[in-house]
Amino acid sequence: MADSSTGTFRVACVQMEPHIGETAQNIERSSALIAEAADNGARIIVLPELVSSGYVFHERSEVEAAAENIPGGPAVSAWADVCRAKGVYVVAGLPEAADGAFYNSCVLVGPEGHVGTYRKMHLWNEENSFFAPGDSGFRVFDTPYGRVGMIICYDCWFPEAFRACALDGADIVCVPTNWVPIPGQAPSERAMANVLCQANAHSNGLYVLAADRVGVERGQEFVGQSLIVDHTGWPLAGPASEVDAEILYAEISAEAARAGRTWNPYNDPIRNRRPDAYESLVSAPSSTDDGRES
Amino acid sequence: MADSSTGTFRVACVQMEPHIGETAQNIERSSALIAEAADNGARIIVLPELVSSGYVFHERSEVEAAAENIPGGPAVSAWADVCRAKGVYVVAGLPEAADGAFYNSCVLVGPEGHVGTYRKMHLWNEENSFFAPGDSGFRVFDTPYGRVGMIICYDCWFPEAFRACALDGADIVCVPTNWVPIPGQAPSERAMANVLCQANAHSNGLYVLAADRVGVERGQEFVGQSLIVDHTGWPLAGPASEVDAEILYAEISAEAARAGRTWNPYNDPIRNRRPDAYESLVSAPSSTDDGRES
Numbered sequence: 061m062a063d064s065s066t067g068t069f070r071v072a073c074v075q076m077e078p079h080i081g082e083t084a085q086n087i088e089r090s091s092a093l094i095a096e097a098a099d100n101g102a103r104i105i106v107l108p109e110l111v112s113s114g115y116v117f118h119e120r121s122e123v124e125a126a127a128e129n130i131p132g133g134p135a136v137s138a139w140a141d142v143c144r145a146k147g148v149y150v151v152a153g154l155p156e157a158a159d160g161a162f163y164n165s166c167v168l169v170g171p172e173g174h175v176g177t178y179r180k181m182h183l184w185n186e187e188n189s190f191f192a193p194g195d196s197g198f199r200v201f202d203t204p205y206g207r208v209g210m211i212i213c214y215d216c217w218f219p220e221a222f223r224a225c226a227l228d229g230a231d232i233v234c235v236p237t238n239w240v241p242i243p244g245q246a247p248s249e250r251a252m253a254n255v256l257c258q259a260n261a262h263s264n265g266l267y268v269l270a271a272d273r274v275g276v277e278r279g280q281e282f283v284g285q286s287l288i289v290d291h292t293g294w295p296l297a298g299p300a301s302e303v304d305a306e307i308l309y310a311e312i313s314a315e316a317a318r319a320g321r322t323w324n325p326y327n328d329p330i331r332n333r334r335p336d337a338y339e340s341l342v343s344a345p346s347s348t349d350d351g352r353e354s
Numbered sequence: 355m356a357d358s359s360t361g362t363f364r365v366a367c368v369q370m371e372p373h374i375g376e377t378a379q380n381i382e383r384s385s386a387l388i389a390e391a392a393d394n395g396a397r398i399i400v401l402p403e404l405v406s407s408g409y410v411f412h413e414r415s416e417v418e419a420a421a422e423n424i425p426g427g428p429a430v431s432a433w434a435d436v437c438r439a440k441g442v443y444v445v446a447g448l449p450e451a452a453d454g455a456f457y458n459s460c461v462l463v464g465p466e467g468h469v470g471t472y473r474k475m476h477l478w479n480e481e482n483s484f485f486a487p488g489d490s491g492f493r494v495f496d497t498p499y500g501r502v503g504m505i506i507c508y509d510c511w512f513p514e515a516f517r518a519c520a521l522d523g524a525d526i527v528c529v530p531t532n533w534v535p536i537p538g539q540a541p542s543e544r545a546m547a548n549v550l551c552q553a554n555a556h557s558n559g560l561y562v563l564a565a566d567r568v569g570v571e572r573g574q575e576f577v578g579q580s581l582i583v584d585h586t587g588w589p590l591a592g593p594a595s596e597v598d599a600e601i602l603y604a605e606i607s608a609e610a611a612r613a614g615r616t617w618n619p620y621n622d623p624i625r626n627r628r629p630d631a632y633e634s635l636v637s638a639p640s641s642t643d644d645g646r647e648s
Contacts, residue, residue: 219513259553338514
């Protein structure tokens with residue numbers, strides 16, 4: 061599948077509410093929603109972060125009970141079954157068990173089975189108590205619909221993540237996520253997570269498909285507002301509800317994204333980069349409040 | 355001035371309309387508006403890109419007539435005079451003549467005179483016919499009010515530019531700009547240039563002070579909508595008018611930006627970076643439509 065098709069096709073972001081401790085039911089429910097989106101014509105379908113397990117772990121044993129080896133575990137097997145039956149691709153999050161560690165991972169699964177895995181590189185808050193930092197780097201995979209990258213939730217706060225996908229030729233970045241409220245959000249303002257998706261879609265000339273969860277789990281609120289962003293940075297569908305389950309749909313085209321990156325005879329946001337001036341992005345130590353360079 | 359003060363102070367973005375071919379008048383007018391903003395309490399004052407010259411050059415001789423050596427030329431000298439008289443800092447854009455080339459530059463000027471120069475690293479469209487690509491890299495300068503970085507207009511499309519400033523300890527990024535309309539902008543949506551400023555302010559935990567021009571010059575429309583963005587990513591002032599001259603004011607604090615980067619015991623958007631996974635940002639060749647890696 062070295063060549064990517066370039067026609068217009070439908071994508072979906074499944075906003076839903078997983079329940080912690082109910083892994084089998086979460087897998088069954090997510091599989092049913094994938095089938096629904098597929099029946100409605102979607103060919104790439106994105107589901108939330110940790111959709112098979114829920115998010116708010118209190119004990120390591122809870123992670124262990126929900127985590128699986130990839131591929132071959134129950135969630136990826138179930139999703140692959142639906143992908144095979146419906147001829148679709150799915151990106152969805154799950155806890156991965158590998159080499160004695162757990163990762164907050166997501167998979168790309170298609171009619172041919174498991175295509176690739178991404179292990180979350182930037183961990184949020186208490187995830188650090190249960191998951192190892194990702195070691196997959198940012199990988200982009202060929203599908204018949206275009207080149208697909210994957211990042212998860214807090215990764216959106218790092219434009220480097222989107223850029224690394226773009227530099228590897230991504231037409232689409234799928235974002236399984238569990239966005240939590242951000243202090244200072246004014247009701248009149250679009251959610252900052254959405255703003256980040258828009259900015260990075262625009263700056264890289266690629267689609268962003270963000271599927272969030274909803275609900276309150278063990279006191280932790282999630283904000284919904286799943287979003288499908290055009291390669292120009294403008295929303296194609298959503299933001300979805302802040303509280304209700306919902307499936308977003310939009311029509312996209314990898315060819316349109318590729319053509320759209322040529323803004324005029326001089327300008328393309330990828331080709332115009334100045335790597336000669338970006339050295340600090342890979343060499344600088346992290347800045348600290350008490351140890352800044354002067 | 356190795357130590358930066360941390361108190362709250364006022365900043366201003368001067369949205370105005372320079373006129374091509376009227377360099378002396380542009381300098382006089384910009385100096386008067388700096389004085390006005392200073393009299394209203396602003397201590398860091400940002401003006402548009404190429405504010406001394408106007409933007410739409412048709413002939414190289416027009417650039418030559420408006421460009422100056424830095425420091426010592428008429429614009430920087432005039433601005434330094436106001437800074438000295440009023441005790442303020444100014445960031446403003448002008449065409450720079452140096453070593454037989456012209457640069458689309460901006461300066462940081464203070465009561466002590468010229469502090470630093472930034473030469474636009476990412477050139478937009480026909481600027482390529484008149485200006486050499488910047489060679490200054492992204493530099494951050496100490497002021498009594500915090501560490502100040504500068505980027506210009508199209509640089510905002512490159513999150514690497516904001517990030518490089520952040521990694522050098524910037525509390526504030528000043529953006530002299532001449533934003534032009536972007537195709538696909540829906541009237542109900544905030545301008546994409548504003549979205550980019552918000553996303554990068556938030557992702558880096560720093561203030562963004564963007565001063566745009568207004569007016570139509572030789573058929574080229576400019577979009578105004580200057581913006582002062584809090585370190586959280588939310589607008590503090592603006593977006594300003596799309597067509598009228600206007601001065602935006604807001605109160606900011608470098609200390610608040612620094613403290614605000616600690617989101618919880620685990621997370622800080624600078625410290626949580628994964629440079630080990632960003633190597634492609636400095637090593638990958640620019641992606642092209644016909645030469646993508648598979």
